[in-house]
Amino acid sequence: MGGDFAPQVTVEGAHAALAHLSEQTTLVLFGDRAALAAADNYGLLDDPRVEVVHTTEVIAMGDHPVKAFAQKNDSSIAVGFRHLCGGEIAGFASAGSTGAMMVGCMQAVGQIEGVIRPAIATAFQTARGGEVLLLDVGLNADCKPEVLAQYGIFGSIYARTTLGIENPRVALLNIGEEAEKGNLLTKATYPLMAECGATGAYNFVGNVEGKHLLTGEVADVVVCDGFSGNTLLKTVEGFYHILQGKGVHVPFLEGLNYENVGGTPVLGINSTVIIGHGCSSALAITNMIRLTERAARTDMVSQFKRAFKH
Amino acid sequence: MGGDFAPQVTVEGAHAALAHLSEQTTLVLFGDRAALAAADNYGLLDDPRVEVVHTTEVIAMGDHPVKAFAQKNDSSIAVGFRHLCGGEIAGFASAGSTGAMMVGCMQAVGQIEGVIRPAIATAFQTARGGEVLLLDVGLNADCKPEVLAQYGIFGSIYARTTLGIENPRVALLNIGEEAEKGNLLTKATYPLMAECGATGAYNFVGNVEGKHLLTGEVADVVVCDGFSGNTLLKTVEGFYHILQGKGVHVPFLEGLNYENVGGTPVLGINSTVIIGHGCSSALAITNMIRLTERAARTDMVSQFKRAFKH
Numbered sequence: 001m002g003g004d005f006a007p008q009v010t011v012e013g014a015h016a017a018l019a020h021l022s023e024q025t026t027l028v029l030f031g032d033r034a035a036l037a038a039a040d041n042y043g044l045l046d047d048p049r050v051e052v053v054h055t056t057e058v059i060a061m062g063d064h065p066v067k068a069f070a071q072k073n074d075s076s077i078a079v080g081f082r083h084l085c086g087g088e089i090a091g092f093a094s095a096g097s098t099g100a101m102m103v104g105c106m107q108a109v110g111q112i113e114g115v116i117r118p119a120i121a122t123a124f125q126t127a128r129g130g131e132v133l134l135l136d137v138g139l140n141a142d143c144k145p146e147v148l149a150q151y152g153i154f155g156s157i158y159a160r161t162t163l164g165i166e167n168p169r170v171a172l173l174n175i176g177e178e179a180e181k182g183n184l185l186t187k188a189t190y191p192l193m194a195e196c197g198a199t200g201a202y203n204f205v206g207n208v209e210g211k212h213l214l215t216g217e218v219a220d221v222v223v224c225d226g227f228s229g230n231t232l233l234k235t236v237e238g239f240y241h242i243l244q245g246k247g248v249h250v251p252f253l254e255g256l257n258y259e260n261v262g263g264t265p266v267l268g269i270n271s272t273v274i275i276g277h278g279c280s281s282a283l284a285i286t287n288m289i290r291l292t293e294r295a296a297r298t299d300m301v302s303q304f305k306r307a308f309k310h
Numbered sequence: 311m312g313g314d315f316a317p318q319v320t321v322e323g324a325h326a327a328l329a330h331l332s333e334q335t336t337l338v339l340f341g342d343r344a345a346l347a348a349a350d351n352y353g354l355l356d357d358p359r360v361e362v363v364h365t366t367e368v369i370a371m372g373d374h375p376v377k378a379f380a381q382k383n384d385s386s387i388a389v390g391f392r393h394l395c396g397g398e399i400a401g402f403a404s405a406g407s408t409g410a411m412m413v414g415c416m417q418a419v420g421q422i423e424g425v426i427r428p429a430i431a432t433a434f435q436t437a438r439g440g441e442v443l444l445l446d447v448g449l450n451a452d453c454k455p456e457v458l459a460q461y462g463i464f465g466s467i468y469a470r471t472t473l474g475i476e477n478p479r480v481a482l483l484n485i486g487e488e489a490e491k492g493n494l495l496t497k498a499t500y501p502l503m504a505e506c507g508a509t510g511a512y513n514f515v516g517n518v519e520g521k522h523l524l525t526g527e528v529a530d531v532v533v534c535d536g537f538s539g540n541t542l543l544k545t546v547e548g549f550y551h552i553l554q555g556k557g558v559h560v561p562f563l564e565g566l567n568y569e570n571v572g573g574t575p576v577l578g579i580n581s582t583v584i585i586g587h588g589c590s591s592a593l594a595i596t597n598m599i600r601l602t603e604r605a606a607r608t609d610m611v612s613q614f615k616r617a618f619k620h
Contacts, residue, residue, distance in 0.1 A: 127552040138485060141493035175448060175540040183451035183537040210541040211548030227493040230485040231520040231538055232545055238521030239549055242437040246560050252552065 002059075002076055002096020003280045007031060007039040010095070013285025015042035018049065020290050022297070027289065028089050030055050030076035055079045061278075065099025069107070077101060081108040084271050091296030093263060093288050095276030102139070102266070102275075109269045112301075114308030117147045118268035119154055119226075120275070122233050123163060125255025126216025131163050133221045134173075134213070135267065138230035145185060148172070148223050149192035153307050154267040155221030156202035161298035162265070162291075163220075167203050171219035173228060174207035181207060185225060193223070201307070259284040262291030268304065272296045312369070312386055312406020313590045317341060317349040320405070323595025325352035328359065330600050332607070337599065338399050340365050340386035365389045371588075375409025379417070387411060391418040394581050401606030403573060403598050405586030412449070412576070412585075419579045422611075424618030427457050428578035429464055429536075430585070432543050433473060435565025436526025441473050443531045444483075444523070445577065448540035455495060458482070458533050459502035463617050464577040465531030466512035471608035472575070472601075473530075480507075481518035481529035483538060491517060495535060503533070511617070569594040572601030578614065582606045 003010050014027060021027065026049055029036060033054040037045060044050055057075040059068040072078055077096055081104040084092040094101055111118050121135035133155050140147065152170045159168035172193055174182045179190050190207070197204025205219055210232065212218040224232070240256045254260060259281050263274040272295045276288040313320050324337060331337065336359055339346060343364040347355060354360055367385040369378040382388055387406055391414040394402040404411055421428050431445035443465050450457065462480045469478035482503055484492045489500050500517070507514025515529055520542065522528040534542070550566045564570060569591050573584040582605045586598040 127555070141485060173541065175451060175537055175544075183535070186537070209548075210543070210545030211551070213545060214548055214552055225493070227485055227496070228538060228541055231483065232541065233520070234485075235520030235523060235542055235545060236549070238519075238524055239546070241521070242524055242562065243553075243558075243560070245437070246562055248553075248558055248560055250553070250556050250558055252556055 002094045003276065003285065004095075004278050005280070006095070007035050009280065009282045010285050011036060011039040011044055012042065013280070013282035014050075014289060015040075015044040016282060016286040017289035018044070018047055020286070021049065021293055023049070025049060025293055026051060028053060028083065030080045030083075032056065053079060053083065059097045059100045061097065063097065063100070065097060065103045068097070069100045069103040075100075077104055080104075084273070085109060091272035091274065091292040093274040093276060093292040095263075095278060095280040095285060095288065098275055098278065101273065105266045105269050105273050109271045109273065111269050112304050112308050114310060115268040115304075116150055117143070118266055119151050120264045120266055121155065121158060122229075122264060123261060124214055124236065125252065125260075126214055127252055128216045130165070130216050130220070132213060132216055132219060133159050133163065133168075134229050134232060135221075135223060136226040136229050137233045137264065138226045140226040141230075142227070143185065143225040145188040145192050148185070148189040148225065149196055150268075151223040152193055152196055152202045152204065152221065154304070155223060157300060157303045157307060158265060158267055158295075159221050161300040161303060162295045165220045168220035169205040169218070170197075170202045170221040170223065171205050171208035173213075173222050173224035173232075174209065177207050177209065179206065260287055262287035265291075265295060271301060312404045313586065313595065314405075314588050315590070316405070317345050319590065319592045320595050321346060321349040321354055322352065323590070323592035324360075324599060325350075325354040326592060326596040327599035328354070328357055330596070331359065331603055333359070335359060335603055336361055338363060338393065340390045340393075342366065363389060363393065369407045369410045371407065373407065373410070375407060375413045378407070379410045379413040385410075387414055390414075394583070395419060401582035401584065401602040403584040403586060403602040405573075405588060405590040405595060405598065408585055408588065411583065415576045415579050415583050419581045419583065421579050422614050422618050424620060425578040425614075426460055427453070428576055429461050430574045430576055431465065431468060432539075432574060433571060434524055434546065435562065435570075436524055437562055438526045440475070440526050440530070442523060442526055442529060443469050443473065443478075444539050444542060445531070445533060446536040446539050447543045447574065448536045450536040451540075452537070453495065453535040455498040455502050458495070458499040458535065459506055460578075461533040462503055462506055462512045462514065462531065464614070465533060467610060467613045467617060468575060468577055468605075469531050471610040471613060472605045475530045477513050478530035479515040479528070480512045480531040480533065481515050483523075483532050483534035483542075484517035484519065487517050487519065489516065570597055572597035575601075575605060581611060
């Protein structure tokens with residue numbers, strides 16, 4: 001039950017999520033039971049689908065993620081990962097320390113054998129209403145061509161299983177549409193992704209430029225290094241905030257609001273983990289929980305394992 | 311008088327520009343005199359400030375830029391560069407072949423001694439009304455740290471002389487605000503730019519993230535490699551087009567319309583050259599000419615030369 005505005009906002013968001021979750025889903029809350037109860041003006045804890053696992057420690061913003069994850073054994077993040085690894089929960093999400101969440105992903109959950117580097121992804125709503133998945137959005141600032149080619153597999157599986165996109169069109173973010181365009185990285189990546197397309201690993205549709213990212217017309221999955229992806233993500237967020245500030249309200253823009261996105265899936269690891277924004281509102285918490293259920297109910301992780309089994 | 315819609319639109323745009331140009335400015339048109347006259351429904355060619363230099367060849371879209379520039383000696387681009395290098399004109403702009411324009415910049419005009427790599431830049435209107443300059447936006451997809459550090463000088467001089475920004479704040483595009491954040495390139499670039507800040511080469515204000523690019527609150531000049539810059543530029547353009555298509559019209563967005571930007575200055579070379587969009591409308595041609603006058607009337611090039619004189 002982390003996040004900058006926990007537990008109040010987290011409890012509120014969790015309660016609102018219940019209305020959307022399957023009757024078969026159990027929502028397990030990790031946090032201080034008394035604090036949760038004090039914040040519960042909604043009857044959240046009385047719902048038969050809700051369980052509380054009491055934790056006594058908190059990983060703070062200033063804590064060193066690796067140390068905190070190891071030492072604060074009874075924090076909600078540490079306990080949550082133990083439950084995830086033990087199979088007691090099918091997916092885990094938190095708006096708490098992003099650093100500690102990543103430590104949990106890499107150390108407790110671990111990456112899938114054959115994966116060179118896990119990635120984090122963001123889904124944007126496109127101008128025509130569907131979603132486009134961008135990855136990596138910041139986990140690996142420097143990527144090798146082989147890493148980007150694998151991200152095509154990540155994105156394709158996530159888009160198919162969790163976003164519900166059939167035969168997702170996978171593209172490489174580039175500065176020209178022609179195969180020979182690009183920087184050293186994208187020029188070296190293109191033939192590897194084309195090979196993945198040829199062998200049927202995924203539906204590679206070639207290069208896509210920034211101007212086509214949000215149209216939804218060219219690609220469902222856009223692969224790039226974490227520097228480019230993070231920059232793009234933040235530019236779009238900045239654009240969104242400027243237009244909000246100027247009183248522009250159109251549905252397309254609302255689809256770019258992080259509160260509606262739900263969070264950032266960590267892909268290429270042995271379980272389903274979603275990282276929420278630290279400053280999550282109740283709406284963002286609700287959508288984070290809904291996204292986690294959506295991803296955990298698919299066979300995403302086993303599809304990942306099959307894809308990387310050689 | 312190049313551009314996809316030349317000469318009709320080019321003549322129209324040039325005529326509209328006249329009203330904004332100084333009485334001391336001469337507008338020299340390079341192109342087929344008969345074609346210009348046939349397109350001139352505005353009395354452009356009768357204006358005492360207008361001169362025509364007759365040219366007989368055209369560099370076409372499909373032409374190889376290097377070959378075309380060398381062989382089509384009497385094209386408007388080749389003749390224009392000869393006039394520029396001969397000092398007969400103070401600045402040169404075209405919406406014709408971007409490739410041939412770049413060949414002219416590199417081969418005919420040449421880069422300033424001490425400059426490692428020239429750059430192309432784009433000015434965006436910011437949310438608070440001023441401008442922010444982004445460079446490089448596509449000339450050098452792969453940059454070394456030393457190149458980016460020099461781009462701070464380029465941007466600072468252009469912002470001061472042509473955009474009229476006093477003591478421009480120069481920032482490095484990055485994926486975090488802290489000095490130690492980034493990919494290999496930006497981590498290596500930061501100390502070099504900090505050194506430029508310390509020695510007074512420019513006013514370095516540190517890292518800036520994509521979300522702050524268009525706010526105008528953090529930086530006046532944002533330096534990045536050409537891959538990142540081109541991607542950002544095209545993402546912003548794409549965003550603009552989507553919102554236009556959805557009927558959103560606010561002044562901030564209009565400031566991002568390429569027609570109002572005027573064109574792309576080529577920086578780090580021995581003269582003033584502005585490259586227009588191939589698909590320039592009359593309004594874009596007008597603003598390209600106005601920008602060229604604005605840049606050519608400053609001492610930008612001599613400031614560049616002084617900055618790189620060691």
